[in-house]
Amino acid sequence: MVEKIFLLDVDYEVEKDSGVVLLFGKNKDGKKILVKKEFQTYFFVLPFKGREEELYKKIEKLMEKHTTVTNIDFVEKKVGKEKRKLIKISMKDPRRIKDVRDEIKNLEEVENTFEYNIPFYKRFLIDYGIKPCQWIEIEGELVDENKDGFDLVFKATKINQTEEYFEPELKIISLDTEWVEVDEREKLIMISLSTKNWRKVFALTQWEGKQDFVESCSSEEKMIKRFVETIKEEKPDILVTYNGDLFDFLKLKQKAKSLRIKLDLVSKDKDLEFVRRGKESAARIFGIVHIDLYQFIESILSPNLKTEVLSLDEVAKELIGEGKKDLEYQEMSDLWRERKELSRIAEYSMWDAYLTYELSKIILPQIFSISRLVGEIPFDVCRYSYSQLVEAFLIRKAVEDGLVIPNSPKSEEKETRMRELPYRGAIVVEPKKGIHENIAVLDFRSLYPTIIVTHNISPETLNCTHEECKIRNSVPETRYHFCTKEEGFISKNLKTLIERRRFLKERMKLLDKKSVEYKILDNEQYATKIISNAMYGYFAFVGARWYKRECAESTAAFGRHYISKVLEFAHKEGFEIIYGDTDSIFIRKKVENLEEEALRFSELVNESLPGIIELEFRGVYNSGIFVAREKGEVGAKKRYALIDKEGKLEIRGFEVVRRDWCKLAKEVQRKVLEFVLKDKDPEKAIGYVREVIKDLKDRRVRLEDLIIYEQITKPLSKYEQIGPHVKAAMKARERGIIITVGSIIGFVITKGVGSISDRAMPADFVSRDDYDVDYYVNNQVIPAALRVLKALGYTEDDITGKKVEGLGKFFKG
């Protein structure tokens, strides 16, 4: 029998001491399918040169007592740059791999062992060349129907990847729970589910409201049971949560445990379990993919988000344009205790589930795309960091290319790597202070990735023995060079990524941005971009299997080389250099048509650039401002604002874009920038700032505009210096709020005595009368405004009006 399934998840079980891979998916008829496939895992032993046979015989003898070992044979693979003879030890029981290896690894003929810690199900995917979120074809027999929540269960004899990857209709349900504290005990009061056609709230109450999506439950136990029943009936493929790993499922599990009931969402002998995935433990459900959107947003998406906090509310606002229903936790608790406005709580809870579902419509396709690219299951992908994604991608490629996968560094090795001194990075040109009109901006398209490809930068191509390569491909300012005769492993595979991305981008140009096809390509393009851009940093990452600092160092050195050349050339061509950072230059020239001139310049540069390195003309801006550093007169790097022809501001580095400044100060600064760059009227800005200060003094400012957000980056006890955010976090913790590493704390500086830190209070416990006017005037609003206005010669006195009114204006003309 042959069946095609869209592969969603992979796991394994051990049956009679043999590993069996379990594949979960969906077929074209929308049936949920489980496929079982026997599979043997293995690892490699690298004998010292010349002692291969000797070791082989020794191992053969040693393994006689291990019935799990089924095969011992020689294979040839590249270990680093060298082709070597390895001994492959295959076995039935994946759990035994550790102790079998332990018995071998210390034999005197053994140089090293490899690939002993590749998880069983990943080993299977890699060896079969199967990537999740695509269609696979299986051959085998149907062994069960309607078993354990699956419509069809197969035992497969053959499995193949197909090229198709259109997505079938998947059943996705989002989950959200609400809890309140009653008599010092956490009570589960609502479980909300949302999906394409319906929404449901299980509520712990006698329901009298009108909302028909609410179902009353008389106890927490009944709620959980109804939830479990519903999932069993609906048989979703995917359950999405927003922080389900650390919150919803964690709490549900604890609650279920204390009530002595099961969270068997699929079948009765498979309880929800927590598995370790990196630092956290992840909630895993047999037969349903649990995607925790928060995990993915935090590690992968957050650098691209503008929001200060990664709350569901803020993230949803940014990505889908809808925020949460207004209801503070405290208010909800109070309402619940008093049994008032329950429908409001239900509405709120349901809405959370709805937002989570809506978010998943955007984010799941991205996760799927990455999944296809790096070949890992979505469950893992959504919990991975950049380095893990890169590594997953490389592991696949290594096996395809016949390389042994290097081992992960042991903690000792990591310590050594960490102790190495940092290497030189990019060039940042000191900007010319002041306001400039007509600025042309050019930058290198993906500078570091294109350097890696063009110069064949890879761990094994470093410092080859060819004299010729030393001359033809040596790294500026270093003693390194890279081989030009043989393509490097990383450079080669990065090249395919870049080519793929360029191809996708071209195709996208021909499509309607709203079309489904465009979105598919856009997601794939995004996936390739993530991996490409992370490759450089990965070289110097202490936890990397393919760690090679010299490669990162060389990439940066070439970067400096190319940007310097362009700066030099621009200067020679009569351009004035305003600024430049790593891969970009901001230039100016008094000509009729700067656009044309800059474009010509970039074309000229490109003629002389090797390989796929390319300078791109970004555009001409009407004007831009570069300010001085706080200390000293020199221009500040990484802080500027540009305004384009449409009057759109592009702001970098300024307080406006930082979360550790209050909204009020940031808004003031944005307005000041607008007055200066758009209206070209700094006097208006001064007037505006004065008004804001008056509002502050009159306490007419909303408290939320005064909140400063900062992250807690280590355990509170480890801080040597107790800054405002740490003090505020301590105060929050005293009031029962959980503060962990990574928490972002919002605080307000209140009036009173003591240092700023002493007066920093968690925002939730402050009222409008408490804020410290002086602090917000002198340490927030004025510095933010002045940062810009100083560039025009204004001083603090011009804002506060300490000097005679109008004097500042008089002198500034």
Place this chain on the structure above:
DNA sequence: TTTGGTGTGGTCTGGA
């Protein structure tokens, strides 16, 4: 278990 280096600026801390 957190891809890298470069850079700015606020607040605290401890010695003069």
Place this chain on the structure above:
DNA sequence: TCCAGACCACACC
């Protein structure tokens, strides 16, 4: 009380 340097967070690329 003042100030330099350390610590810390966050931005840029």
